[in-house]
Amino acid sequence: MTMKSVNQKAWFFVLPVLVLVAFNALIPMMTVVNYSVQETFGDNLFFWQGLDWFQQILTSERFHNALGRQFLFTGLILVIEVPLGIAIALSMPKKGFWVPVCLVTMALPMLIPWNVVGAMWNIFTLPDIGLLGYFMNHTLGIDYNMTQSPFAAWVTIIVMDVWHWTSLVVLLSYAGLVSIPDAFYQAAEVDGASRWAVFRYIQLPKMKQVLTIAILLRFMDSFNIYTEPFTLTGGGPGNSTTLLSIDLVKIALGQFDLGPAAAMSLIYFAITLLVSWLFYTLMNRDVQQVDKPTDH
Amino acid sequence: MKKRYIVPTLYILFLMLPIYWLLAMSFKTTGEILSGFTLVPQTWTLDNYRVIFTDPTWYWGYINSITYVAINTIISVCVALPAAYAFSRYKFLGDKQLFFWLLTNRMAPAAVFALPFFQLYSAIGLFDTHLAVALAHCLFNIPLAVWILEGFMGGVPKELDETAFVDGYSFPRFFTTIFLPTISAGVGVAAFFCFMFSWVELLLAKTLTAVAAKPIAATMTKTASSAGYELGLLAAAGALTIIPGAVVIYFVRNYIAKGFALGRV
Numbered sequence: 001m002t003m004k005s006v007n008q009k010a011w012f013f014v015l016p017v018l019v020l021v022a023f024n025a026l027i028p029m030m031t032v033v034n035y036s037v038q039e040t041f042g043d044n045l046f047f048w049q050g051l052d053w054f055q056q057i058l059t060s061e062r063f064h065n066a067l068g069r070q071f072l073f074t075g076l077i078l079v080i081e082v083p084l085g086i087a088i089a090l091s092m093p094k095k096g097f098w099v100p101v102c103l104v105t106m107a108l109p110m111l112i113p114w115n116v117v118g119a120m121w122n123i124f125t126l127p128d129i130g131l132l133g134y135f136m137n138h139t140l141g142i143d144y145n146m147t148q149s150p151f152a153a154w155v156t157i158i159v160m161d162v163w164h165w166t167s168l169v170v171l172l173s174y175a176g177l178v179s180i181p182d183a184f185y186q187a188a189e190v191d192g193a194s195r196w197a198v199f200r201y202i203q204l205p206k207m208k209q210v211l212t213i214a215i216l217l218r219f220m221d222s223f224n225i226y227t228e229p230f231t232l233t234g235g236g237p238g239n240s241t242t243l244l245s246i247d248l249v250k251i252a253l254g255q256f257d258l259g260p261a262a263a264m265s266l267i268y269f270a271i272t273l274l275v276s277w278l279f280y281t282l283m284n285r286d287v288q289q290v291d292k293p294t295d296h
Numbered sequence: 297m298k299k300r301y302i303v304p305t306l307y308i309l310f311l312m313l314p315i316y317w318l319l320a321m322s323f324k325t326t327g328e329i330l331s332g333f334t335l336v337p338q339t340w341t342l343d344n345y346r347v348i349f350t351d352p353t354w355y356w357g358y359i360n361s362i363t364y365v366a367i368n369t370i371i372s373v374c375v376a377l378p379a380a381y382a383f384s385r386y387k388f389l390g391d392k393q394l395f396f397w398l399l400t401n402r403m404a405p406a407a408v409f410a411l412p413f414f415q416l417y418s419a420i421g422l423f424d425t426h427l428a429v430a431l432a433h434c435l436f437n438i439p440l441a442v443w444i445l446e447g448f449m450g451g452v453p454k455e456l457d458e459t460a461f462v463d464g465y466s467f468p469r470f471f472t473t474i475f476l477p478t479i480s481a482g483v484g485v486a487a488f489f490c491f492m493f494s495w496v497e498l499l500l501a502k503t504l505t506a507v508a509a510k511p512i513a514a515t516m517t518k519t520a521s522s523a524g525y526e527l528g529l530l531a532a533a534g535a536l537t538i539i540p541g542a543v544v545i546y547f548v549r550n551y552i553a554k555g556f557a558l559g560r561v
Contacts, residue, residue: 013382016375028412109316111541113513265408
């Protein structure tokens with residue numbers, strides 16, 4: 001690591017970013033905070049409501065259920081996609097013609113607009129005319145219909161997300177792997193290191209920085225996921241796949257309960273922030289500890 | 297073929313199946329799609345594509361999307377470059393807190409901010425313009441661009457800057473003629489990520505537009521529901537949304553692996 005010099009004028013470099021992001025973040029955030037403590041009647045009538053909405057949301061079973069489903073979904077996504085992504089990256093070719101082929105085909109799902117992904121999987125899984133649905137029902141004889149069975153709906157949104165986003169983990173881990181100099185592997189071979197030791201002491205530490213990005217991005221995006229599951233099932237059957245964002249939009253735009261919706265957004269945002277901060281500090285501290293001995 | 301390549305091969309097959317299904321459907325007539333399951337189109341038709349390329353409501357959707365995505369990518373990368381340089385080279389008051397605060401903006405659920413965004417952009421008279429969507433997407437793209445670029449710049453030794461200054465380069469000249477070419481891979485990767493996230497985002501894009509700047513994905517939702525359920529047309533429109541992304545990724549494919557490697561060691 002190169003030493004950084006103290007230079008307060010660096011603020012000027014950061015200024016355009018600050019202005020643009022603050023404009024987009026602070027003003028809407030203030031609006032949300034404003035709504036969260038007020039009750040509205042009609043157009044411009046606002047009444048001070050205090051923290052009632054927060055109390056209402058925090059004690060409501062509906063919120064607890066949506067939050068539970070959200071944590072289950074995100075947990076499953078991280079547990080499946082991160083190891084799977086690393087495994088695929090490890091077994092990818094390092095040089096030659098197949099590298100760009102793999103990279104391009106793997107990145108394709110991420111480049112499809114989110115509602116197209118949802119619509120595509122919706123038709124793909126239809127029991128009578130969709131490829132997957134037809135295969136499951138008519139060839140394998142498994143009763144699979146995500147509009148009727150909550151279990152099938154869950155399997156579908158998980159598989160859809162794995163299809164959609166595992167490549168992000170693959171691309172980032174692969175980039176980390178490619179950066180390891182051959183000398184490291186040669187040294188390991190001389191020492192007679194096992195396949196597992198090479199992974200644990202050479203590949204994993206070198207991937208840690210990019211993995212931090214991958215895990216954080218996957219956490220943030222899966223925790224805020226809206227368009228894909230909404231287009232897929234609309235949160236159904238029943239409420240079985242109503243994740244936090246879907247529930248929030250139902251309250252805000254479906255029922256126009258702006259106060260509770262705003263309070264819920266703030267609680268939601270605070271949870272996202274807290275968990276991300278935990279990931280960020282834990283993984284950053286880890287990176288420094290692992291990197292120190294190999295620093296040159 | 298070596299045994300270890302089975303995993304990536306299977307994975308790619310799994311990725312391609314739904315995409316194949318979308319493509320196959322786009323060449324079928326809606327009647328055939330609804331009448332039952334066929335793996336390969338029985339009667340090939342280009343009608344779905346013909347509709348999209350001749351009907352202005354359809355092809356303007358693509359033009360609108362590409363326009364705001366391009367504006368957003370340019371803005372995001374241009375403002376992120378100096379900021380990332382500052383974060384990677386200097387210590388200044390509150391730098392670490394600022395960096396994390398930037399990241400937090402990527403966590404803001406778009407669903408939460410849809411309504412306030414609508415009010416904000418209506419108030420400043422930008423509603424239904426490409427610029428509105430491009431600016432709104434900066435909320436999540438700028439932090440990511442800064443993050444990625446900072447990583448790349450961290451990999452460039454500081455001696456490079458010092459040597460250039462000793463040689464009498466002014467800062468702007470150093471930045472454009474020496475530094476930028478050194479991290480060009482990073483710029484490519486950052487631009488790719490901005491492109492990708494702006495291209496696929498729909499909720500904000502839909503909220504901030506009505507007619508003049510409506511994105512293709514929103515055109516799909518609306519047209520599909522008003523014209524019954526024209527699955528073939530929908531599939532063709534969906535298939536076409538993949539193309540711009542595929543073109544971009546083809547151009548940055550080498551940067552993605554090599555580029556990240558450069559920055560994050």
